[in-house]
Ligand SMILES: C[S@@+](CC[C@H](N)C(=O)[O-])C[C@H]1O[C@@H](n2cnc3c(N)ncnc32)[C@H](O)[C@@H]1O
């Protein structure tokens with residue numbers, strides 16, 4: 126059984142695949158936050174910009190097996206056959222609590238590339254085509270290799286220097302959107318400090334949340 130908060134067709138907004146049309150599958154639930162505002166301040170991840178509770182979002186629900194969820198996600202891909210490769214992005218919540226070999230195979234059978242957005246605290250299954258790891262504070266990183274490491278910045282307990290030796294092809298810094306909570310640790314100008322870090326440390330590239338700029342999901 127898979128629990129999906131919402132699923133939708135949009136453009137990947139972040140990281141090295143920004144701009145690519147994709148079906149998003151947002152799994153419900155996370156191992157670092159209950160999703161309740163009352164728990165945010167004491168959670169292991171406290172700056173989440175997403176509603177991760179329940180299955181009541183657009184195209185959300187419970188799916189009994191990989192084939193049922195695979196067919197549901199495939200139905201959201203409206204692209205005309207122009208040679209573009211369909212992609213599904215598994216996110217959440219924390220997708221590695223639910224994503225398994227059967228669901229990866231179900232999407233590959235339907236011709237989809239499989240991308241994942243994870244907090245990196247759980248090991249990823251094999252067969253993922255684009256793995257994005259986004260570390261959270263001092264929560265130990267289990268997944269230390271992948272296609273991109275995309276660090277929300279700044280985080281006092283997760284300085285970029287900790288990650289540069291790890292096995293990622295691309296390193297991105299993404300300014301923390303402090304809108305989720307008014308009294309956040311970093312309510313200052315996260316954009317300016319992120320740009321300054323990338324200028325001083327050219328190994329790191331700037332990742333903007335372009336879907337928020339474009340006003341899309
Ligand atoms: C909502 S998370 C879900 C996937 C997974 N749990 C994770 O944390 O990577 C999706 C992406 O949004 C990023 N994100 C979450 N809150 C953010 C914020 N306040 N500002 C900028 N990026 C944020 C995460 O770091 C992650 O890259």
Ligand SMILES: Nc1nc2[nH]cc(C(=O)O)c2c(=O)[nH]1
Nearest residue numbers: 136137138139216242336342
């Ligand atoms: N357009 C768009 N791109 C995204 N890339 C990662 C997202 C996420 O929430 O995981 C996300 C999202 O929520 N929307």
Ligand code: SF4
Nearest residue numbers: 155158170173218244
């Ligand atoms: S780990 Fe990801 S889904 Fe979980 S609370 Fe943090 S940003 Fe949100």
Ligand SMILES: [Mg+2]
Nearest residue numbers: 174175216342
């Ligand atoms: Mg998002």
